[in-house]
Amino acid sequence: MKFSEDASGLSVWGLIKSYGGEGGVRALDNFSLDFPAGQCTVLLGPSGCGKTTVLRSIAGLIAPDEGRITIDRSVVFDASAGSDVPPEKRRLGMVFQSYALWPHLSVAENIAYPLLSAGMPKTEVARRTNAMLAWIGLTGMGSRYVHELSGGQQQRISLARAMVAKPRAILFDEPLSNLDARLRERMRLELLALRQQAPFTSIYVTHDQLEAMTLADRVVVMRAGKIEQVGSPEEVYKRPRTRFSADFVGIPNLLDATVRSITGSDLIVETAVGALAARSWRTDWTSGARCTVAARPTLLMVQPGDAGEGRSGRVIRSVFQGASTIELIEFDGTEVAIESLGEERHAPGSIVAVKPALGAVFAVLDD
Amino acid sequence: MTPGDAVPMAAASSGARSTAWDQVIFSMIAALAVLMVCYPVLVVALRSISKEEIGSSLTLEWITAVFDSARSREALVNTVIYTAGASVLAMGLGVLLAFLSARTDMPGGRTIGFLALLPMLVPPFILVVGWVAIADPSAGFINILASALTGRRTTWVNINTMSGLIWMTGLFLTPYVYLLVAAGFRSSDSAMEEAARVSGAGRLRLLYTIILPLQRPALLAALLLVIIMAAGDFIIPATVGLKAKIYMLPSLIWQNHSSFPARPGLAAAQSLLLVAVGLLCIYFQRRALSRGGRYTTVGGKGSRPMLFPLGKLRYPLGVLALLFALSSSVIPLLAVGSMAFMKYWSPYALKPENLTWRNFNYMLFEYPQVWPSAQHSLFLGFTGATACVVLAIALAWYVIRMRGKFAGIVEYAMVLPLGIPGIALGVGILSLWILVPGGIYGTLWILLLAYVTAHIPVAMQFVSSALHRIHTDLEDAPRISGQAWAGTLWLIDVPLMRPALIGCWLLMYVVILREISLVILLYNPSTIVLSVGLMDVWSNGFYPELAVYSLLLLVLGVVPVAVLWKFARFSSD
Secondary structure, three states: OOOOOOOOEEEEEEEEEEEOOOOOEEEEEEEEEEEEOOOEEEEEOOOOOOHHHHHHHHHOOOOOOEEEEEEOOEEEEEOOOOEEOOHHHOOOEEEOOOOOOOOOOEHHHHHHHHHHHOOOOHHHHHHHHHHHHHHOOOOOOOOOEHHHOOHHHHHHHHHHHHHOOOOOOEEEEOOOOOOOHHHHHHHHHHHHHHHHHOOOOEEEEEOOHHHHHHHOOEEEEEEOOEEEEEEOHHHHHHOOOOHHHHHHOOOOEEEEEEEEEEEOOEEEEEEOOEEEEEEEOOOOOOOOOEEEEEEOHHHEEEEEOOOOOOEEEEEEEEEEOOOOEEEEEEEOOEEEEEEEOOOOOOOOOOEEEEEEOOOOOEEEOOO | OOHHHHHHHHHHHHHHHHHHHHHHHHHHHHHHHHHHHHHHHHHHHHHHOEOOOOOOOEOOHHHHHHHHOHHHHHHHHHHHHHHHHHHHHHHHHHHHHHHHHHHEOOOOHHHHHHHHHHHHOOOHHHHHHHHHHHHOOOOOHHHHHHHHHHOOOOOOOOOOOHHHHHHHHHHHHHHHHHHHHHHHHHOOOHHHHHHHHHOOOOHHHHHHHHHHHHOHHHHHHHHHHHHHHHHOOOHHHHHHHHHOOOOOHHHHHHHHHHOOOOOHHHHHHHHHHHHHHHHHHHHHHHHHHHHHHHHOOOOOOOOOOOOEOOHHHHHHHHHHHHHHHHHOOHHHHHHHHHHOOEOOOOHHHOOHHHEOOHHHHHHHHHOOOHHHHHHHHHHHHHHHHHHHHHHHHHHHHHHHHHOOOOHHHHHHHOOHHHHOOHHHHHHHHHHHHOOOOOOOOOOHHHHHHHHHHHHHHHHHHHHHHHHHHOOHHHHHHHHHOOOOHHHHHHHHHHHHOHHHHHHHHHHHHHHHHHOOOOOOOOOOHHHOOHHHHHHHHHHHOOHHHHHHHHHHHHHHHHHHHHHHHHHHHHOOO
16 A cells, blocks of 8 residues: 655554554554545445544544554654644544534534634624535524434534535544435435535545445445455446455355466456456466456346356246346356346246356456 | 133223222322322411411511511521522532543542442431531631641631531532432533534533533533522521521521411411422423433444543542542541540540540430430331332322323422422421311321422332333233233332332432421421431530431431342342
């Protein structure tokens, strides 16, 4: 991972954080990452992977044991130098999972709080607050109290409060996980629209791969305090580097395979469903090597009967899920899930042929 | 209809029949309870506008006398100063101790938290005797020490002053503030504080714009409670207050009733004023607490709130907090303990040859009042606590589960006694029952009635919150299988509420045993109780004997608590 302290934006370097004293859990294990200015970096991982610890370290709410954090080229934390700028001096905005709006203050007072903390004159505070209220579509509701508003409105207020003081970066700590599914979807698209209007540096923590795919310029898959994979959403989804990444972005089929031929970075691998075109991050493959292929369910196609050039399998189950159908097919003891948009479904026990979609390139995993 | 259907039908109809009976019985209990808490207020009001006993011609002379007579006006002013001073001191100390022990890195926070609550167990009389021993202008420990240090007669502190009275009351009320505020500090939502810090608020700004305002309902409730308790406080004005000739309304009410020339009408009018203030406070307190609803929000990930670093002040503040926590219980107890062994009261006498068991011997075996009063106190403590708990169960059941016709009225009425100072309640009960010939006046029963009236609100709060926590499904199950409501209550709810009921009983027992203001007007020599007996010994002025007597009160109060506490803990979690 390259580390460039002169880049604008945010950088963390060599963060180590343990909980529970000596021999305790390592929440962060030598974690280094650049967060480029104007981009949205999503930290994706299961609970306990350290993503929230990174976020809270950047906010200054916890102090890592080791490492350095810089924001726009100024050091805000350096364990070796013993420097630790308190959160209120880091000029960041943060959106919390529980919204963390203050019930004793009105909506407008909640939004105005960062401006008043910065000592801005009252008239300017009022102007900026009203602009913010208009921006989140809550004009005229400034004098209400937080408990009178819906979850989605509260989430927007929380966002407005995080943005009002024009912070150097905005930190999102699983902001949508308290909302119900429909509202979550809407807020996700709203957030995306906001970012496209005016790009701002943001760091977004979530365990929901759909949120990560939609919102990120860059996805960082985390596991046990370390980075598992960094890349654009497309990259991470289409070319997961490891079993863990593949699993976390939701690819159910991890097939045992043998490398058959190598042409530059393009591989042909032999699997239970037949020969597949594949690509790998690793470059040291030799012909005949064992490997694992992550086969996305939409890259395989089912054809009835054992005619054609595809490999034959037996249908175990066919699951209708509205927009698509998932069919679970067995090949010599290997179960493979295949997703199709077609209306056609196959009875359990029937024999079908499977072949890769036209031009499909599969991902060979590193491990 | 098949024979199999007949069985559930019969069960259902018998259930319905006994439910109707339950309704009648519980409604009657509820009505009597409402009557019990309401009539004293009415009687006080009536008595204060009656020339003689209730029923005589009406007059406004008593009410005007509250403000016109020099002594009464002086008492009024003193009561205001005393209430304000004690409230400010208790709020300041209580909030500070709660904040230091819950939200800072002060060493020994838990110990100090425990010590801050300890005075609730210690009868206030002990604190009074203890502080007299410590800060009496001539014979108090501190002034003896001062004289020894300076080489001549020196008075550093004097308990017989308004500030002395405020000091004692403030210390005595601090645990109530601590109790109401500390829990809020401890459970405050850390995300709200983090949001403020990321929004640019430094620690100080965080404290006064977020942390303290979030506790506003609890702070207001604590303040109003402390005002009620200080304004209606009897024991300190009636002991040190009278000795220092600082008259206050509660002590004046007592004197107007029991000293020559008795002026019960004036006492009733003064009581009415206290009741009015108390009920007003209760009204605002309820409002503050019900508005607290909007302060509860969506919970987030529960991380512990940040501890404020005190830096160099850690240890000095820790020592100071410890000193304050100790001075409301342990220090006065030690003073009382040492006084109990003195041949005569002077700290100079604290030499081996001046120590004696004689006071114990005299007070426990020779003093004629001690065993009758102990017996009465124990009897009233046990029956009173039991009556409070049983009545509270019945009322809570009526209000919460039956949702009876008068549930709303019962709920409101059961709050009233919280706003009525003990002495005023005593005036109300006395004024009514003295008129009833051959009734309960002069018996232990009138004392029992007074205790139950005064303490039913707290008992009911205890039981109600416990009953609210029991899911109705647990009750529906036996009802479907044919149990009547009363059966369900007895078989399901009472066992489930056992820890809360034991806790409630203990609290009732402790407060009944220490209660003075309520019974000071209602007792007669044949129904004397421990706490009132203490007032007798106080007026004799022999402090070592007083010390022994007050220790006896402490022991009798604390022993059942210690024994039963184990059972209460047993299944409380």
